[in-house]
Amino acid sequence: MKTKILNSNQTDIAADILKSGGLVAIPTETVYGLAASAYKPQSIKNIFIAKGRPMDNPLIVHIADIKNIYEVVSEFHETAQKLAEKFWPGPLTMILPKNSKIPNEVCAGLSSVAVRFPSNKIAQEIILKTGEPLVAPSANLSGKPSPTKFEHVFEDLNSKIDAIVDGGDCTVGLESTVVSLLEEIPRILRPGAISADDIKNTVGCVKIDDAVFKKSKAGEKVLSPGMKYKHYSPKTPVTMIISSAEKYSEFINSKKNDNIIALCFNEDIQNINVPYVSYGGSDDVKTQAQKLFGALRDADKLQGTHIYAHYKDVNGFSVAVYNRLVRAAGFDIINL
Numbered sequence: 001m002k003t004k005i006l007n008s009n010q011t012d013i014a015a016d017i018l019k020s021g022g023l024v025a026i027p028t029e030t031v032y033g034l035a036a037s038a039y040k041p042q043s044i045k046n047i048f049i050a051k052g053r054p055m056d057n058p059l060i061v062h063i064a065d066i067k068n069i070y071e072v073v074s075e076f077h078e079t080a081q082k083l084a085e086k087f088w089p090g091p092l093t094m095i096l097p098k099n100s101k102i103p104n105e106v107c108a109g110l111s112s113v114a115v116r117f118p119s120n121k122i123a124q125e126i127i128l129k130t131g132e133p134l135v136a137p138s139a140n141l142s143g144k145p146s147p148t149k150f151e152h153v154f155e156d157l158n159s160k161i162d163a164i165v166d167g168g169d170c171t172v173g174l175e176s177t178v179v180s181l182l183e184e185i186p187r188i189l190r191p192g193a194i195s196a197d198d199i200k201n202t203v204g205c206v207k208i209d210d211a212v213f214k215k216s217k218a219g220e221k222v223l224s225p226g227m228k229y230k231h232y233s234p235k236t237p238v239t240m241i242i243s244s245a246e247k248y249s250e251f252i253n254s255k256k257n258d259n260i261i262a263l264c265f266n267e268d269i270q271n272i273n274v275p276y277v278s279y280g281g282s283d284d285v286k287t288q289a290q291k292l293f294g295a296l297r298d299a300d301k302l303q304g305t306h307i308y309a310h311y312k313d314v315n316g317f318s319v320a321v322y323n324r325l326v327r328a329a330g331f332d333i334i335n336l
């Protein structure tokens with residue numbers, strides 16, 4: 001299949017492709033999404049095929065006008081309303097009871113649905129012009145780091161989908177916070193730019209699901225099916241190094257003859273003697289989040305035998321960086 005490359009002024013063409021059942025990768029503020037109409041079961045199946053995504057991993061439905069919320073969910077209670085008022089449009093996904101108009105293929109047979117109102121203007125225009133809510137998982141091949149640049153989408157999905165809209169680099173860089181509102185206390189299933197404190201300060205309470213920090217055991221039932229797969233991984237094995245700057249550079253330099261790659265902070269660069277990719281300042285979590293997925297892809301291209309990624313805990317948003325990096329590393333961590 002020939003994949004059309006569209007620019008951000010060609011949202012009409014993108015919408016026409018989606019209306020006729022096609023797949024279009026679109027920019028959002030978090031990561032690029034692979035969009036299809038949420039009402040077309042065959043298009044939804046095609047998304048799973050194009051990404052190589054396990055069929056039991058449900059999709060997020062995107063809207064661009066709060067008036068359309070009942071096209072997706074069957075209940076929108078007070079907690080959801082408060083969170084929507086505060087954080088929509090933006091990088092927050094809510095899990096709520098599903099509307100029967102949403103086909104089962106979207107939710108992998110669950111009775112709940114994930115819904116998000118993105119802030120990216122190009123995404124909003126495409127959703128509104130299509131006139132239907134759009135499903136959009138991250139526009140990467142399943143298992144690879146999520147795409148935060150047009151080039152990442154092209155690398156993974158060229159010739160597999162109908163079109164890619166080039167909207168430049170994503171500003172947030174990590175996928176949305178996923179919060180389940182099916183129980184009394186909101187439960188974070190996937191951390192993102194909207195932190196646990198942000199949610200607590202808006203609705204009074206919040207829990208973070210164990211799966212955010214821990215590896216799920218084989219066969220274990222998890223609330224967010226996406227959390228059970230190995231994720232975000234380059235081909236090169238990754239180990240996460242939790243340490244001070246000095247211990248990190250000492251460790252890295254001791255392996256300099258082993259063809260290793262450092263995925264490091266800007267401050268580490270001057271102290272290490274191996275090929276590296278940096279992903280921001282050690283205290284600048286916003287930049288770390290924005291650059292992490294691209295840095296994992298770039299580190300892979302250096303073709304080393306092993307990637308050693310430096311991590312430092314900074315604040316609430318660090319949880320999201322930790323969550324992605326630890327999955328990229330398959331939970332292989334060294335504390336120095």
Ligand code: TXA
Nearest residue numbers: 030032033058059112113114137138175176224225226
């Ligand atoms: O920022 C984002 O959320 C991006 C952009 C494109 O909007 N999308 C994205 O989609 O990250 P995806 O498919 O890569 O991740 C969706 C996550 C998965 O972990 C999935 O298991 C979870 O949301 N999810 C979806 N529906 C769910 C449901 N009904 N219950 C629990 N988890 C659900």
Ligand code: MG
Nearest residue numbers: 137138146175
């Ligand atoms: Mg994804």
